[in-house]
Amino acid sequence: MEYKLADFKTPVHNDWCAGCGDFGILNAIQMSLYELEIPPHQAAIFSGIGCSGKTPHFINTFGIHTLHGRVLPFAQGAKLANPNLKILAVGGDGDGLGIGSGHFVNSGRRNIDLTYIIYNNGVYGLTKGQASPTLKLGMKTKSLPQPNVNDSINPIALACISGFTYIARGYSYDIKHLKEVIKKGIEHEGLSFIDVLQPCPTYNDINTKEWYQSFTLDENNPSIRIPKIYKLEEEGYNGVVDNDEESSNKIIKAIEKSKEWENRIPVGVFYENKNTPTYEERIQSRIDNYKKYPPALQRIRDKNGNPNINIDKLLDELRSK
């Protein structure tokens, strides 16, 4: 059966603010699934809590809106129980890098094949604009009583040292580019992380659409306008690891790149390594038929409803004689 883009949409009323960056991300996800021809019932989208957490309700795939900060373990559990599913996880920067940062780091250790998208706007929007873990030190967005007293997390760098094997960034108003970044993430076999820069038109009055889309003038040639956001691949950056020896160098390069901010903000693929075995492959090395016969697909009872298993050998080990 062929699917239309409309098959990935639901009639649920969308209550995000007008001009919210979330819309771009939602559209990019729907277009990615459509263009990759993933049947809606074979995909499941998990989300955390916050405005971004509502995303699954607008997409016609299985949609699991979980707890604050816990989207990754929910999503990993589903993927490990049934590796045939295409799993996406989405959430805000507070969700994934504040309350959920432990899961972020530890997911990297596993490298389970799923795609995690952070909607990064620097504020806790749904609770009315408190500073999130990605807001820079000293910044005072309009709803903060005082400038931000905490320093910020660098999500790309954190993903690099945690072990994510596809690390990219997109901008929510460049849907075409974002969609390509997401598609690559979905196609990547392993844990993908996509940091999406996204204005919060209501609470973040600093990193606005205008700010992201502004230019600086070339010092030597003022007639050249340099856009703040630029694409890594257009400036000769290549983060793809071709052989294992280059991986640590490429990680260091990616971290270096991720520090660029203010006048020059890179988007695109910072790092990709296809050589790290996925957690599924690691399980497969212990359980030969894991991918063919994963936990969710096992027949646990026979037609009479009796257990489809024999534990006599284990009971023999416990026998007194």
Next chain:
Amino acid sequence: MVISRESISWVIGGPQGSGVDSASHIFLKSIAMSGLNVFGKREYHSNIKGEHSYFSVRFSNQIVRSPVDDIDILVTFDAETIVRHSPFLMKGGILIYDPDVLGKKIEDIHTLDKSSERRISHILKNNSKEFSLAGIIEELKERKVILVKLPYTKLINKFSEAIQDHSLSKLARITNVMSLAASLAVLDFDIPLMERGILDTFANKPKIAELNVKAANFTYSYVKENFGAIPEKFSFVSKIQNEANSNSIIAQGNQTSPLGKMVAGCRFQTYYPITPATDDSEYLESNQILDQNDNDIGSVAVVQTEDEIAAITMAIGAALTGVRACTTTSGPGFSLMAEALGWAGINEVPLLVSLYQRAGPSTGLPTRQEQGDLLFAINAGHGEFPRIVYSSGDIEESFYDTIRVFNYADIFQTPVIHMLDKYLSNSIITCSPFEYKNLKIERGKLLEGNSIETKQQGFPDHFRRFELNDDPITMRVPLGTENGIFWNTGDEHDEMGHITEDPETRISMMEKRSSKLELIQNRIPKEEQIAIEFENNISRNVKKLIVIVSWGSTKGAILDSLEKITDLDDKTQFLYLQIKLLNPFPGKLLEDIVNNKMKKLNTGDNKISKIETIITIIEMNYLSQLDVLIKQNTTLQSDHNILKYNGRPMSHTEIYNSLINIINNQSDRRVVLRDGV
């Protein structure tokens, strides 16, 4: 109290890491192979090496289900074990000890706790003995304890010559086996069985096994040569061994629950390391490849997570794919799981939490026994949602219960908390091999298959996971099912699973979920809710009915005690009820059982005077949490609460004494038990 001589109690102790565990395993295995029944219990500190740990074994040709306080044979190789445990040696009991440790000053044993120091000091003072190991030995002599001296260093040197192996550092590690062999020699125990016990314990290490067998035989002969005839009262062991039923298995709680999970079809388990729950997951992972009856090979994925929040949420994510999923934890971990439990509740996800209780609050006594989490398990998580709290009374039950609780989770589509504890987890018992082949696996309204047939009559425009109709339990499909797309959210939801704050829908969904509580009580068979564990025959002389109500692992000590008491007394009628379903609480059923019993007694055989009824609650916590539930849910009024919260399980000795006091009207309302080392 002296428990009758049909059982012998054996204790081995020593610093953690000194081989107490392997010695006790050999002992248990050897004794069980002889056909005797065993009950073993492990006590240890939250420590890797050096603190005192001990293992006590009670064995008999009759059924034994619990420990006693008294010790018949105390096996030691350090000073601390003598100081801690010798006060419990029976007259005529046996102490196996190293004469070289007698020089150690009691005050120099830095790991000794105050309770033990006070106890020994008191005994020595009362018997005018000096405060020293030598004083203890003197006092034991007066109590007619038989002293078996094992000079380990000397013996190891001799042994080293005998086998021509001079690596003494290696040989120093066989002290535990020597002490164990000495105790078997004292019992005149069958040597080939002892050897098999050793080989079984070191099954994967043939060289170590061989060395240990040699050392055991060497010590066995040494004891035989130097310490004459075995005391008459232990001689029954050699007489009856090999006569008893030999079909039994010996199992620990941390094996029976995972075995139950395999049979039940649990194929996904998560955990974060925590005592005493981790052993369950380790057993499951060690045996993760499963023999199926059809031609496929099954398997369990066991995942160690970064914390307990990840453990429960990962298990929930897995459960959404249709697999039977479980997470295993103890109190501190369960505290972290509370929020996610509510998510599973509002989304009607079948999820099992195996909750191995230990003494709290906070880190509490991390390696010790308590039943302090009952009210917490029932109330954990904010807001209201139905959950089943079910508890197992002993190791054997925990196997069968594990299959039941998975069925409950699927049938009622709601989280289930299976209450276990440290005592069940770390105790070992002989029981019948599990009859599992005819057990039923019931999955309720789970659609199995890859797609929903949309052509069927009445199929709605879209699958409605939370359809509002007459049955609060609605069709559930795994993620990945064609035409079965649904949504879940921690927010209140509509029939499709989308967020709603509509007041009418809220009422309907609250009622859909909460009405399951009534269904649970109606559909779970009564005998699975409350087990009538003991009820003696009505005698004409009955004056008093003592109703004992308990939950969980106090069952063994209660049953052991009741069997002894009724030998003595026919004026007292006992009714012992184990509450297994703790939420929703079967209050009406409990009242009915008690009232029917009273009615029966008062109308039978033209009673003139009304029979006195005494309700006694036995549990291991401070508040008497079961009593709180009984008061909330019934009109029954308890007369006695027998409680314990010192971290050590209730012994047969303590419960027997407590019940005797109740029979004789000499019991306080609230009885706090304090025994245990």
